[in-house]
Amino acid sequence: MSERRNLRTGSGIVRYVTKYQDGVSQDGGSGVTDYRKCWCRKCEGSNSPSNVWWELNVGTATHVVFDNIEANHTTLTLFYDRDDSQVVSVDKGSVVFVNIKVDLCVLKCVTCDKTLGNKLMGMFKHFRNVWMKVCDKYPASRSQHKLTFIVSHPHGCSKQVSVGQWKDRIEVDLGRSKFTYTTCTCPGSSGAHVHCLGYRDNWTWPDLVHSGSLKSGLNYSGADFV
8 A cells, every 4th residue: 555645734823932052941931941952853963953942832733733743744834924925934843732622732843043033032022912911901891892813824825814703602621611703714724823802811822723613604612721
């Protein structure tokens, strides 16, 4: 039998970015790494691997990336905002967390590209600052407006932002909840972060990812503490 390879596309979110030098986190970061040198594919085969690198914590769905075998064949395409965008690829990563029940997979990916690392670090800090302001502003009105938006790459195409409303918040277990929503998605949107305005977990943004669609026409997320 010949080997078959099925290419599939999905979406995700860069949850955190941490810079390391000689295995020590920099810029006030609190991340922990198992490495003392960069472990990207270029440095793996080098006699002089970089001692400075950036690790990206990426969230997606388990039905997009399930384990380290799949992670080893996964490529992240960054900055695919428009059809003519200058994209950057990151092709080295591993699974650090997976939970089938809540449909969440967290990847740790790596780059020692200084330009890319600094750009991602700046974008992450901006995202974190804006997110905390939003969290402080909208909790009181979250059940009134029920605004829900998703940033994804349907069919593997350039970034699309879809806006709708969540309909039901369904408690799964141990404080975890999932949402149903009218926000539009397509194949390839799986794993995209589901932003339910005004909701957060105990610490930061909840790990709600787009999980699938119901026969009713509503879409639904994975589950998290919200």
